[in-house]
Amino acid sequence: MANIFSIPISRKHQASMQRRFIVFSSILFLLIFIPGSVTFIILMGKIHYKNTRYELMQTIEIKRLKLEASLNSEIAIALKMAGSPLIKQHFLNPANRELQKIAFEEIAEYRKAFAGKNVFWISDSDKKYYFGDEYVYTLDTAEESSLWYKAIMKNPNPYSLTVNFDIGIKKNMLWINAPVFSNNQKFIGIVGTSVNLPDFINIVYQEDYSGTEMEELYFFNADGEIIEAKNIELVENKANIIEVLGKTGEEILARTKGLNTREIKYFETKEKQEIKGQRQKTKYKRQIIAISSIPTLNWYITAVCPTTIGDFLQTGMTILFGIMMTIVFAIFVVFDIFVVRMLGPLNRIVKTINQTLFDWELKSYEENHHKDEIKTLGEFLNMTIIDQLTGIYNRRYLDGHLKKIIKSLARTESSFSLLLVDIDYFKRYNDTYGHDVGDNCLRTVAATLSQCVSREEDFVARYGGEEFAVVLPNTDKNGAQMIAEKLLEKIRECNIPHKASDVADYVTISIGGTTSIVKYSQYALDYIKAADKALYKSKKNGRNRYTFENYSSTEY
Numbered sequence: 001m002a003n004i005f006s007i008p009i010s011r012k013h014q015a016s017m018q019r020r021f022i023v024f025s026s027i028l029f030l031l032i033f034i035p036g037s038v039t040f041i042i043l044m045g046k047i048h049y050k051n052t053r054y055e056l057m058q059t060i061e062i063k064r065l066k067l068e069a070s071l072n073s074e075i076a077i078a079l080k081m082a083g084s085p086l087i088k089q090h091f092l093n094p095a096n097r098e099l100q101k102i103a104f105e106e107i108a109e110y111r112k113a114f115a116g117k118n119v120f121w122i123s124d125s126d127k128k129y130y131f132g133d134e135y136v137y138t139l140d141t142a143e144e145s146s147l148w149y150k151a152i153m154k155n156p157n158p159y160s161l162t163v164n165f166d167i168g169i170k171k172n173m174l175w176i177n178a179p180v181f182s183n184n185q186k187f188i189g190i191v192g193t194s195v196n197l198p199d200f201i202n203i204v205y206q207e208d209y210s211g212t213e214m215e216e217l218y219f220f221n222a223d224g225e226i227i228e229a230k231n232i233e234l235v236e237n238k239a240n241i242i243e244v245l246g247k248t249g250e251e252i253l254a255r256t257k258g259l260n261t262r263e264i265k266y267f268e269t270k271e272k273q274e275i276k277g278q279r280q281k282t283k284y285k286r287q288i289i290a291i292s293s294i295p296t297l298n299w300y301i302t303a304v305c306p307t308t309i310g311d312f313l314q315t316g317m318t319i320l321f322g323i324m325m326t327i328v329f330a331i332f333v334v335f336d337i338f339v340v341r342m343l344g345p346l347n348r349i350v351k352t353i354n355q356t357l358f359d360w361e362l363k364s365y366e367e368n369h370h371k372d373e374i375k376t377l378g379e380f381l382n383m384t385i386i387d388q389l390t391g392i393y394n395r396r397y398l399d400g401h402l403k404k405i406i407k408s409l410a411r412t413e414s415s416f417s418l419l420l421v422d423i424d425y426f427k428r429y430n431d432t433y434g435h436d437v438g439d440n441c442l443r444t445v446a447a448t449l450s451q452c453v454s455r456e457e458d459f460v461a462r463y464g465g466e467e468f469a470v471v472l473p474n475t476d477k478n479g480a481q482m483i484a485e486k487l488l489e490k491i492r493e494c495n496i497p498h499k500a501s502d503v504a505d506y507v508t509i510s511i512g513g514t515t516s517i518v519k520y521s522q523y524a525l526d527y528i529k530a531a532d533k534a535l536y537k538s539k540k541n542g543r544n545r546y547t548f549e550n551y552s553s554t555e556y
């Protein structure tokens with residue numbers, strides 16, 4: 001029976017076929033995934049835009065109706081209070097104590113009905129202004145502060161609304177004023193209530209509509225002055241909608257001019273934003289705007305809703321699309337694995353493993369040759385070559401690969417350098433900062449050392465504990481010294497704090513190195529001993545330095 005390893009299929013040709021198939025299947029998957037994803041995003045963007053527009057318009061309508069209903073309720077109570085016969089009699093005869101007591105009791109009941117739980121009134125007979133249950137002051141019609149009172153007298157509408165910002169409590173207050181008339185329609189006083197406008201408008205902010213999160217909601221008058229917003233400073237400073245929103249604010253104010261009563265308009269804007277940094281970038285911010293009027297208050301309400309790609313990708317359809325793409329990808333992966341296995345039989349893998357073990361002198365060829373494939377694979381996988389903590393090669397790989405490198409270099413009598421690296425006072429570091437932080441330090445040092453060697457044949461391995469080995473084939477002493485200096489410098493630049501070190505306030509390393517022209521008579525252990533001896537000298541001479549020791553062979 002012919003030996004299976006004698007089948008004339010080169011490994012190079014087989015590997016090439018595997019690569020070609022994997023590349024082909026990857027390109028095919030990308031041709032499905034990329035156009036499919038672009039199409040999905042475009043369609044979802046259109047659907048999201050339509051849904052956002054509808055939800056935004058619906059929300060504005062609902063919130064406006066709620067606001068007007070609440071306001072109309074307050075106005076109705078104020079008008080009922082102004083029409084009370086008992087209050088009218090009191091206003092005509094404010095000096096009558098018995099009548100005053102009964103009227104005050106009725107006013108107290110009206111006060112409970114108002115949302116703000118407050119009420120004010122003033123009789124034209126004595127001009128005494130009451131707020132709540134207490135007398136505040138007597139109005140002097142000659143003073144400028146009484147202009148509001150005169151304005152209501154001259155234009156006795158059923159009610160009037162005024163808004164002013166109370167500097168003391170830093171809140172916008174809405175005043176509902178209802179003039180009181182006698183039976184012969186003579187003006188005899190004013191009753192009303194005040195509403196904390198932010199609390200009142202909080203009706204709009206309490207419930208968010210599904211699927212869309214409004215960035216800002218603004219209430220403003222015909223001149224663009226912001227009457228209410230989440231940012232109280234805008235109200236306090238009487239900011240204009242144009243100042244706050246820029247060109248978007250200009251377009252909002254322009255569209256209010258042709259806005260019919262209770263009509264809702266919407267439009268989309270794309271604002272150009274300059275992002276400052278190392279490189280100035282231009283970004284366009286897409287927003288959907290909805291505008292409507294509030295006739296009761298002679299205000300306008302606008303909702304500014306930004307839209308991003310993330311908004312419409314956070315949906316069930318995206319999850320479904322992701323699942324479908326995952327299934328397609330899984331099919332490609334499974335198929336790739338099947339084909340790769342077809343191209344690389346298990347016994348060829350075992351042959352490669354046996355050859356590797358033989359090259360590293362870890363097992364004799366005959367010992368591995370007589371084991372079954374599964375047993376050989378299991379044993380090899382247990383002999384891992386990667387250090388689990390740092391992610392670089394481990395001591396087992398170092399020992400095996402050093403032997404192979406020395407044999408290879410001996411054929412051409414090439415230079416070989418080995419560096420042993422030790423973290424200075426690492427035990428103190430662990431005692432001071434803890435083993436978890438110590439592990440992070442080891443990872444950082446390992447990664448930094450690995451970045452300092454760039455040639456494919458060079459590598460860094462963990463020698464043990466806080467020691468590392470840097471293997472530099474085809475490198476003379478000058479080259480090795482340059483690498484050693486680079487290692488010292490890069491570790492210093494990491495600036496890892498080490499307050500327990502006698503060398504510096506940060507983590508440092510000591511390096512011992514050796515270089516020689518490789519001969520057949522040399523052994524890996526001799527290089528390690530020479531480098532370790534040099535490392536000892538670096539520590540003895542103050543650490544944070546490198547020292548080189550001449551190679552010397554072991555005598556037998």
